[in-house]
Amino acid sequence: MIQDPDPSKVIDWSERFADISRPLEIEVGSGKGRFITTLAERYPEKNFVALELQTTAAGIILRTKLEKKLDNLQIMRADAADIDAFFAVNSADKIYLNFSDPWPKSRHEKRRLTYKSFLQKYQTVLKDNGLLEFKTDNSGLFAYSLKSLNNFGMQFDFVSVDLHHEADEIVEQNIETEYEHKFASKGNPIYALHAKFQTKDL
Numbered sequence: 001m002i003q004d005p006d007p008s009k010v011i012d013w014s015e016r017f018a019d020i021s022r023p024l025e026i027e028v029g030s031g032k033g034r035f036i037t038t039l040a041e042r043y044p045e046k047n048f049v050a051l052e053l054q055t056t057a058a059g060i061i062l063r064t065k066l067e068k069k070l071d072n073l074q075i076m077r078a079d080a081a082d083i084d085a086f087f088a089v090n091s092a093d094k095i096y097l098n099f100s101d102p103w104p105k106s107r108h109e110k111r112r113l114t115y116k117s118f119l120q121k122y123q124t125v126l127k128d129n130g131l132l133e134f135k136t137d138n139s140g141l142f143a144y145s146l147k148s149l150n151n152f153g154m155q156f157d158f159v160s161v162d163l164h165h166e167a168d169e170i171v172e173q174n175i176e177t178e179y180e181h182k183f184a185s186k187g188n189p190i191y192a193l194h195a196k197f198q199t200k201d202l
């Protein structure tokens, strides 16, 4: 596990993954890691990074990684506000945001993981055509995020206001997170979107 990395130093991911040429996917705010560890198990041909602020949660992901021998998963205990310091420009294929904290008060808008300052950093890290995938049970955060991504000029490839009742192939492909399992089992709808950034001029 990478603990509190120094944002002024670039991480050499080639020291941490057996094959750095594989697609790279990052989950921001992984919680206890049910989603990212399932992905890593299902897709051994890809590299995954779980980025999580809380030490206890990151430790739980580490335990699962060791139990399941997931060599294609790395865990970082760090703040997503520094994501563009940890990953090279144009290095990731996907960024996942799952059930991010809603921060409903408008004075906390800047903390939302779909606020424009975060979008700017995700755009830097993602390859051209890379995807941002977002799921939440929170209608307020979903509405806010649609607006924020749209204002940023992003293109939506997929939007659902009831992910668990989409066509069979979409539901079968979906990997549940801990929060998703909890809210969906109460009957709450799950909102989801996949979006791309405009090609960046570097």
Ligand SMILES: C[S@@+](CC[C@H](N)C(=O)[O-])C[C@H]1O[C@@H](n2cnc3c(N)ncnc32)[C@H](O)[C@@H]1O
Pocket (backbone or CB within 6 Å): 028, 029, 030, 031, 032, 033, 051, 052, 053, 054, 057, 078, 079, 080, 081, 098, 099, 100, 101, 177, 178, 179, 180
């Ligand atoms: C509501 S939980 C959702 C956990 C998991 N994604 C799920 O769906 O079950 C949000 C998680 O995001 C983490 N988080 C919030 N802000 C973060 C940030 N700036 N950088 C990294 N992780 C963050 C929190 O510590 C928490 O574990």
